[in-house]
Amino acid sequence: MALGIVCIVRFIENQTVQNDMSLSTLPSPHYRRIADMLRMTLASGALRAGDRMISARKLAEREQVSLPTALEALRCLEAEGLIFARPRSGYFVRQADAVPSMQVDRQLSGPVPVAMSAVARSLFSSAETRLVPLGAALPDPEWLPTEALQRALLATGRRLDARGQSYSLPPGRADLRNKIASRAAQWGARFAADELVITAGATQALRLALRAVCQPGDAVAIEQPAYFGTLLLLEDLGLKALQIPTDPLEGLMLEPLAEAIQHHRPAAVLASPTVQNPLGASMPVARKQELVALLARAGIPLIEDDVYGDLAGEGQRPPACKAFDRSGNVIYCSSLSKTLAPGWRIGWIAAGRYHAQVLQARMAGEWAGAPLLEAAMSEVLSSGDYDRHLRRLKSRIAEGVKAVIARVEASFPPGSRVAMPAAGFLLWVELPQPINALEVHRRALALGIGVSPGPLFSPAAELQNYLRLNCANEPTPHLLNAVGQIGALCHELVRVG
Ligand SMILES: Cc1ncc(COP(=O)(O)O)c(C=O)c1O
Known part of the structure; x- marks a missing residue:
């Protein structure tokens, strides 16, 4: 069941425009005209949030321009927050005010001493090499x-x-x-x-x-x-x-x-x-x-x-x-x-x-x-x-992330939120209260699954209802089943309250 999981979408940086190194490679101003035209299409309401945009290749064919020019037009819209990229899937319409965001605690507090090594120690010592590797931030050694x-x-x-x-x-x-x-x-x-x-x-x-x-x-x-x-x-x-x-x-x-x-x-x-x-x-x-x-x-x-x-x-x-x-x-x-x-x-x-x-x-x-x-x-x-390896690694990571997100969406309790990474292989998941991620971690370990609980990422071991999942693994049925088991654990912990 897909149960009200909220994904946060984000932009891939529009480095071409701002990085002065690449100014020399900017395509012709045709991209502005095409971006204007796409903007008008979006403003007309012809596409809804989440709809896939025309691909760069089709756009290039339709407008009789080069592929870099079509891409640049799409990147303009991306930089304006109108569309977003999904790795290996293309661009999608973003409805800025409809994208719910993970709560950012904007409250500034003063400097605090760091006291989380005890939590870290207990987690490190419980880690075994043969856990399903959703915990440590490491790419699959086979990759x-x-x-x-x-x-x-x-x-x-x-x-x-x-x-x-x-x-x-x-x-x-x-x-x-x-x-x-x-x-x-x-x-x-x-x-x-x-x-x-x-x-x-x-x-x-x-x-x-x-x-x-x-x-x-x-x-x-x-x-x-x-x-x-x-x-x-x-x-x-x-x-x-x-x-x-x-x-x-x-x-x-x-x-x-x-x-x-x-x-x-x-x-x-x-x-x-x-x-x-x-x-x-x-x-x-x-x-x-x-x-x-x-x-x-x-x-x-x-x-x-x-x-x-x-x-x-x-x-x-x-x-x-x-x-x-x-x-x-x-x-x-x-x-x-x-x-x-x-x-x-x-x-x-x-x-x-x-x-x-x-x-x-x-x-x-x-x-x-x-x-x-x-x-x-x-x-x-x-x-x-x-460089060859990096290209392959990034594409495998994109597949891994996509598969884990899909399984999280299908198996975690309503109210969970995912910060969807445009790059990298880590997935930060907010769990609905009153789930305690340390308890999720403890129960997951008993099932032979590693996860990284939120308290690891805060100086005073707070962030108790967050989990980090490593997605840099082959999305085998075994791995995805483990993600589903974490979801089931979270359901249980919501029920127990
Ligand atoms: C943000 C960040 N910095 C540094 C490191 C450690 O890197 P290294 O293994 O090169 O010491 C890690 C490892 O997880 C990391 O996630």
């Missing part, structure tokens, strides 16, 4: 390019010979840093290889960033809800969390952030402006620019966590905030954990004007890297294997 990774390991192992077993010293191998810098240049980042430090995953990069710009007791502005790894880091470093309301469609909200800066002066802002965990939200490009400008004016560093960035966008990924950083105020952190090999622990940090502090902290702490893995990763990034 990773194992053969290409193994080939690169073998070839590099032979080439490096005994040196492969040595240490890689900070800032990490130059071949890998070059590759990362040149890939980042494609979306507009302007850091050179010698401004990068290779780290043990994004987690170490985030730790180094926080260490570089914060003192114990400081407040750090974070998204609400926030990735639990960020919360654990804050707790570990004795930092307070200043929660900023975050829109399920457009990410970190700038007005409350500006207010929070005025009243509480955080030492840093730590956010994922492209594909946020757990919401899947991405800030529109113009808002990213505003965020960078706001923080540069305030002299507050932005720690940008971009681990899901490569999963965004249809072709070229949208620019991260780092693309708009003119003053070195953005500390950019990322890794290959969500797309290639989480266990290889290859991450990096481009710390802008904090580079010296970060390098110093890297040398003073966990300084050694693995040359074999760094060199092999550099080879994979050079070979074209990564």
Whole structure:
């Protein structure tokens, strides 16, 4: 039964218009005429909310224009909020005022100490590897390019010979840093290889960033809800969390952030402006620019966590905030954990004007890297294997997300809401009261199913009626049946009250 589940739809960023890198590729002004015509069709009421728009290909044929021109026209309407894209399904009519939204708590509270590690610990310790993997934010290992990774390991192992077993010293191998810098240049980042430090995953990069710009007791502005790894880091470093309301469609909200800066002066802002965990939200490009400008004016560093960035966008990924950083105020952190090999622990940090502090902290702490893995990763990034893999991965993820959403719609109790991600593989689900997600988690574990309960994503283990589901798995009957079992559990918990 489809029972009143509310999906929040969201836009894919219209990066072409705002990203100055791609101005040269803008199609001819025909797109404006076509956009005007489509706008008039929508205004006439000929199409209703949810109706599918004409495809770009048909539009191009009908209007005798190129495919990029037709696409640009559709993207104009998308940027205006009139239509929205669904991965691999095309554009649909959006009726802005009829789209119910997940409640965003716009209430600003002050900085709070983080105390969620006990919840995290109990959840980590109960996690077993053979759970149905709806919990951890990881792509299905079968979806990773194992053969290409193994080939690169073998070839590099032979080439490096005994040196492969040595240490890689900070800032990490130059071949890998070059590759990362040149890939980042494609979306507009302007850091050179010698401004990068290779780290043990994004987690170490985030730790180094926080260490570089914060003192114990400081407040750090974070998204609400926030990735639990960020919360654990804050707790570990004795930092307070200043929660900023975050829109399920457009990410970190700038007005409350500006207010929070005025009243509480955080030492840093730590956010994922492209594909946020757990919401899947991405800030529109113009808002990213505003965020960078706001923080540069305030002299507050932005720690940008971009681990899901490569999963965004249809072709070229949208620019991260780092693309708009003119003053070195953005500390950019990322890794290959969500797309290639989480266990290889290859991450990096481009710390802008904090580079010296970060390098110093890297040398003073966990300084050694693995040359074999760094060199092999550099080879994979050079070979074209990564881009091929990314295209396939994104399309599999889109299928996985679609299938899980459909099953949630069919099996969760009325009043549940889903923040539908346009990119990434995480699904944030609001459950109707009085369901307690920790209880759902406990009962799901007993059935051999992993889920991530809402309290993991809040500094004081709140958000009790939210769940995060990982959709980066083959949507087999077994997996979808597990989603249905979670739905059944939720029904039971509503009845018990
Ligand atoms: C938002 C976010 N940042 C960072 C990480 C950690 O990345 P890594 O495995 O590269 O340390 C994760 C992992 O789930 C994440 O979701």
